[in-house]
Amino acid sequence: MADTVLEAIEQAADELAELGPDNEKLGRLTDDAAAALRRTGVIRLLQPAKHGGHEAHPREFAEAVLATARHDGSSGWVAGIVGVHPWEMAMADPRVQEEVWRSGPDTWIASPYAPMGTARPVGGGYVFDGRWQFSSGTDHCDWIFLGGRITDAEGTPLQPMRAAHFILPRSDYEIVPDSWDVVGLKGTGSKDVVVREAFVPEYRVIDFGSLVDGTAPREAGLTNPAYHVPFTCAFPLGITAAVLGIAEGALAHHMAYQRQRVQITGTKVVDDPYVLTAISEAAAEISASRVALLDNASRMYDAVAAGREVTFDERAVGRRTQVQAAWRAVRAVDEIVARSGGNALRGDNPIQRFWRDAHMGLAHAIHVPGSVFHASALTQLGIDPPPGPMRSMI
Structure with a gap:
């Protein structure tokens, strides 16, 4: 079913891309963009099957968000944020689930x-x-x-x-x-x-504590391992996937733009080894960020599928991986934008929109590295899990 969602996203690719500037101008997704997202089924990937969802692997959800954000950052961001909410709703009282999805499975x-x-x-x-x-x-x-x-x-x-x-x-x-x-x-x-x-x-x-400590899915009687992945992996997953998808979109537009570009010196970009090296380095960084994020989600899933509790240490390392993936990808976007020339920052060039979207996504609280990196280092040094804010969202 996840493959079908990815196919639907690619079928909607041109529409999503074309609606990107309209979304930005309106200050929200246009009705057409929201309708396109609904048709793809991306928001229902983590939704319970009894309410029309796919109960997909978290990795598959992240891949669908990545694919959406490649075409339009705002559409991908909404897919990543709104798409994780059915995952939590699966842990809610059946009465509210029935209220939410009574009118159909595409309620957001x-x-x-x-x-x-x-x-x-x-x-x-x-x-x-x-x-x-x-x-x-x-x-x-x-x-x-x-x-x-x-x-x-x-x-x-x-x-x-x-x-x-x-x-x-x-x-x-x-x-x-x-x-x-x-x-x-x-x-x-x-x-x-x-x-x-x-x-x-x-x-x-x-109760928020029951989400973080993993008792919520157990008390709800959920058996699919997807719902037992730690909240602190599942919640950031869609957000970071959107940022990485935006980075992939920026790279794709950069490559298309550079193919025919001639620099002010008269040198074609395809003949400039310095720019080509920077492009390759940036592409490798974005690709590595993608691999790290998806591998982290798969590791968490495999652990709970085997019936094992994910430790605080593992959660801290997982958050470190997720945060660093976002920073790594956005730094790479900065490198290619710096080599795109002034025309790349004109309003009609999508590169600048993807660049701005990437930085806005990086500013989300889930990507603040300080306490996450601090807590991860302490736990790997064998020091008891730190108290207070450093434990927040780990």
Whole structure:
């Protein structure tokens, strides 16, 4: 089934590419671009089979996101972000799954997961408030996952913090117009969302700790190993795959542009050994980033498929691999853009859009290297897993 999705993405390639500038101008995916993504089935790759999904291998999901982002960065980014949400929804209460997919398998779910909201317990659930940034693809979504902190009855956040993901229908939150004015990934429409005193029933809440420690899929009775891959591998996978796909798209446009280009010195690029060497080095770096990301996802999958728990050390190394893959690929994009000449940065040349999209994707919090690299080094030195922020998202 994953091969069928890849075929559908390639069949939609020209349409996705042509709609890229329109997405950027509109500040979100056009309705045609969203419809094209729905036709490919990429968002349903990690969705439960009982709700029309494919329950695919995480590697196959990443490959489909890579393929989509090669044609248009914003479409690939939405595929990577929105596409991981059905994976988590598989761990939710069956009642909310039925609510979400009652109208059909192509219902999309937005996020973000950052715990920017507060949830005060009341009878049967929580009263939820907050404002969140970066809700990618949100205009085309009918439900949303929102991160929040649980408080006591008076509204004071619990200590230590207890975080959860709250699931809300479109009627319970507001999308803030004109809240996405950025340099790259403009077409993702990653706008702010606001929730005001919404009641969220208990069955629409997933404890964040249970996602990270792996108890959520076990308690949900899920048997497919795809759902037992650590959250800290699955959640970043679509994001980083989108960045690497954007890098591949930048390289493809660069190669097409350079074939006939004559530099101001009169030298054809195909006769310039310095530029050709830089192109080859960049291509090798982007390819190596792809291999590293996909291999990491496969290793995690193989471990849980064998019935083994993925250790903190392995998760830290996996996050290090994922973060470094993104940085490595975007540095390579910088190298080829620097050798593309001034005309590559004109508004009608797609190279500059892929370059901007790549850097915007690298700025996502999941790609911040400091604490991830620190924690990974400590664990490999045999030091007990570090406390506090360095454990976050590992």
